[in-house]
Amino acid sequence: MNQNHRAFWSCAMAAALLLTACGKTNAGSGSSGSMSGSSGTSSAQTQTAAWKTGLGVVTEATDQDRAGKIELAAAAVLLDGEGKLESVLLDELEVSVSADSTGHVTLPTDWRTKRQKGDDYPLAEVSSLKKGWAEQADAFANYLIGMTPEQVSMLKVDKDGKPTDADLLSGCTIAVDRYRDAVTRACANARALGAAKGDRAALGIEAVNGTSDITATDDKDVNAQVDVSIVALTTDADHRVTSAVADMAEPALTVVSDGGVTAPDLVKTKLELGEDYGMRGASALGKEWYEHSEGFCDALKGKTRTEIAGLSGDDADLKALCTIDITNLQKAALDALS
Template identity: 35%
Template sequence: MKKVASLLLSSVLVVSLLAGCGSKKAEEPSTTDQSATKTEEAATDTKETETATDETTTETATEGTGAKTGIAINTSIEKSTAAGAEDGLAQIDSTVVAVLVDADGKILDCKIDAAQTKINFSAEGKITTDLASEIKSKQELGADYGMAKASSIQKEWNEQANAFAAYVVGKTVDEVKGIAVNDEGVATDADLAASVTIKLGGYIATIEKAVANAKELGASNEDKLGLGVNTTINKSTDATAEAEGLAQAYSFYEAVTVDASGKITSAVVDSTQGNVNFDTKGAITSDLTAAVQTKQELKENYGMKKASAIGKEWYEQADAFAAYVTGKTIDEVKGITVNAEGYAEDADLTSSVTVHIGPFITVTEKAVASAK
């Protein structure tokens, strides 16, 4: 009897267990399902591993990314002189530096240029310089600038500027600021003095500012750096009984980086309006010691926003244009459609840029051409 009861009890337990398994079928996977789940988990683990591997590969492949592009301009009008027996002179001197800086703060590449604009006016307050004159930067002038004949090492300005730019590559700003100079600002290091005899103070200060301005805009360590400068004087005006005369050097500057395929990988645009005012007697009325800020430095103080149809300040529009040309070749930039007045026609561009873009395109072309 005990054996029969035991067998009956076992049968009941088996039936109960089977019934219990049936009620949980939707919640718990079968052994086969669990195996599939484990397989999926394994596959997921594999994907995560592959992803991690891909990320590692990507990091290795893009090890050169994260470079910063910067530009700086220092402008002075202090060498201007009033008219007298000879015509007056409005001289606007701008030192321009573009840099590419790595994540450790070392300069990967450097370009140096300068715009020295001279506008003459008479003792009657009349502009005597041809306002249609082409104003070339010192790099564009090359040997025509005429420094070599007066140089103790027979080196032209552009040669010396390029030599100094090459000298600072691989250095940090602190190392550049630590370059030894004499009381006149000339390098005392024999290796540097052999190729650079110009005064370095202004260039070092501008390099420091350019590095401070540098931002990650998409450049890679391997990209080529370019610098463009374009200046016009056609907005200069004579003095009258009602208004002072104006000698204006209107300059646009751009730093770009270009990859091996010729595409722009980063861009920064800036501008200065170097103004010297004078009266009908040829006397200068401007403060020649006043700082000349760039439009990027002026920001909202430039005052375009209140007159802008899209409520954007000049620097915002310049930044938007720089972002728009990033990823394009120079032929694509030159192909941007503009109307007869020089305004962009592409809807994607006009939503953020309503200023004349002709000067932007011109200086971009110059900058890309110098990226070698």
């Protein structure tokens, strides 16, 4: 079996994005603290209501013969009151899987992201800039500051996905097409959740092995799966969380008994699945997964890293909002704040 499926989500439709979530908004909309039409509404309240937090995830899965790869790029963004990028943070996870002719699957031993690997991700030594992944990704993120979502979506890259602008190339020579698309998607998803001027965006990812079997048989395929928990935060000058978005993805490569690997055509996160995730009927609270996620994020607001580390799924206040397992979402939040 030799197939090659790519699930690469590109959000370069700028006009649609502007119509959905990233255009200028009415200062009073979406804010419980504002009074639309009231002469007493202060400019500070208006600014606070307009700032938006977004999380974007783009997953690409590929296969070739008896090998496959999952690449997940994530972006946390903060949009100012004019809908322009104020803060951006990026990260990426790469998972490679292989199998032999008996259907035995070889999984990664390291589930860290590129940012988490730091110097263990050997880019600097082969880079013409002598810069590591985080340095180059941050250079790209900084290049986007002040842009509108439309401008980001129209950013030109070459056939390899690398930037073409000379100013950007001076700090970043890695392929950025997936990061561009993740930022564009984050802008489309952005909402007024409590962030304000002076806040900064943060991003955390916790990836764990979600594969139960390691050998495929004639009767049962192996789903070589990685469970990825992703949290985008904004923090104020006191390092307290002002807004949060939490999501999960469970991309998997299918391995059959002769070792053939097949990648999925499409990978959606749990937030993207929405009501289609199908948790509401099994939830003690009668809530879908995205609603539990919102409850978890509400519990993070106003807290420091130390206070979030002390959160427990058994806490009565948290259980009233969220009954899903928060273990890896909590780790992702802590990673974002580290």
